[in-house]
Amino acid sequence: MSLVDLARESSSEKRRELLGHVTALFVAGAERYTDEEKTLFNGVMKRLVDFVEEGDKEALAEELCTVDQTPHDLVMQLANENIAIARYMLQYSHVLTYADLMHFAKTKGQGHLLAISKRDHLEARLTDVLLERGELPVHRSVAANPGAELSDWGTRFLIKIADTDEDLRENMLVRRDLTPAHFDKLIGQLPEPQGKKLRQLYKNNEKLVEALFHEASQVVAASRLDRKKARINTKVDLRDIRDGRRDLNKVFTEYTLSSNLLDLSFLLADLAELEQKYVINVILRMEIDGIAIVCKALGIGETEFGTFCKARCGLLKLPTPIADNWISDYRVLKRQDAERVLRFLKVRLKAMEHEEALRQAS
Structure with a gap:
């Protein structure tokens, strides 16, 4: 049956079939269609959207949310739907303008605000509106979004909330746009011993970040590590660990004892x-801090890390008793602190x- 025949059908199933055909055709050729052709597609899809079920609208929104050639009025129509449908456009569509997003942020409910808060980039004024109207899930989402620009007011607002919300505080602690004063306020919300320790961990690992970034490639090039790609069984082990079929500590020990760095x-x-x-850099560095942070954050046990430390002494040709000092330091390192510092390192x-990419491009 042709599209023309389908268009004459009045049943919901046939309309659904027509919408699927039209959408597939549009997505397949969106980049090469003329404006007139896009207008034609838009008219058909907009008309059909009014007659199909919610699940069909959701599927359409998911299909079109990353297609930048999707007509603006169709995107707006879908973004105005209930959150199950609208979230795709609100979070992913580049067709929506700043003015569109501001409109939705000022008029829609919490689900719509949460979807907007997850966009790759949010201007500070838009973020302010989300924070003004949003509830705690929106606040947490904004804090966790590195692409959300924060005004001075927005930063102070989130820091104030962080005093009573640990999840939000954790998100804020790894933002790269915090001033030293803002960072100190967040650390000050922690119990004094914990805050003091975390300040020291961050200070130590700020130096580690510099070293990792500037030395990692040289360390890899200078090492005698086998240049083969990771073996297939390593990928199998990873899958089994994630699926709960193998224990990470056991796999970690096996790799340590086989010196398979x-x-x-x-x-x-x-x-x-x-x-x-x-x-590789943190494994081969003389200092233990980096690899200890990674292992503790992943939940590597003290016994297993001790085995690694002894093997590491052999690799770096260090006296074996040094391993005891490393193990002692690992014992007192809290997993929550290690997780915080690992997030800090990654950010x-x-x-x-x-x-560096911007510098090389300029």
């Missing part, structure tokens, strides 16, 4: 969401990579 670095990098070159490294 390439696969060990691949394993830890994947689980910690770091580039492998950075993990700082990403920021430095972005700055």
Whole structure:
């Protein structure tokens, strides 16, 4: 049956079939259609949207939200729907203008505000509106979004809320746009011993970030590590760990005892969401802090880390008793602090990579 025949049908099933055909045709050729052709597609899709069920509208929104050639009025129509449908356009569509987003932020409910808060980029004034009208889930989402610009008011507002909301505070502590004064206020919300320790951890690891960024590639190049790609069984181990079929500590120990540093670095990098070159760097550095942070954040046990420390002494040709000092330091490191510092490292490294990319492009 042709599209013309389908268009004459009045049943919901046939309209649904027509909408699917038209949408598929539009997506397939969106970049090459003329304005007149886009207008034609827009007219058909807008008309059909009024007659199909909610699930069909949701599927349409999901299909079109990343297609930049989608007509503006169709995007607006879908963004005005209930949140199950609108969230795709509000979070992902580049067709929506700043004015459109401000309109929705000022007039829609919490679900719509939450979807907007997850966009890749939010201007400070738009963020302010989300914070003014949003409830705690929106506040947390804005704080966790590195692409959300914060005004001075917005930063102070979130810091105030962070005093009574630990999740929001954790999100704020790893933002790269905080001033030292704002950072001190957040740290000051923690119990004094914890805040003092965290300040020291961040201070120490700020230096580590610099070293990782500038030295990682050289360390990889200078090492005698086998240059082969991680073996297939390492990827299998990763999948089994995530699925609960294998225990991370057991796999960690196996790799340590086999002195397979390439696969060990691949394993830890994947689980910690770091580039492998950075993990190789912290394994080979004389200082233990970096790899201790990664291992503690991932939940590597004291016994397993002790085995690693002894193997590391052999690798770096260090006296074995040094391993005891490393193990003692690892014992007192809290996993929550390690998780905070790991997030801090990742945010700082990403920021430095972005700055370096901009520098090279200029």
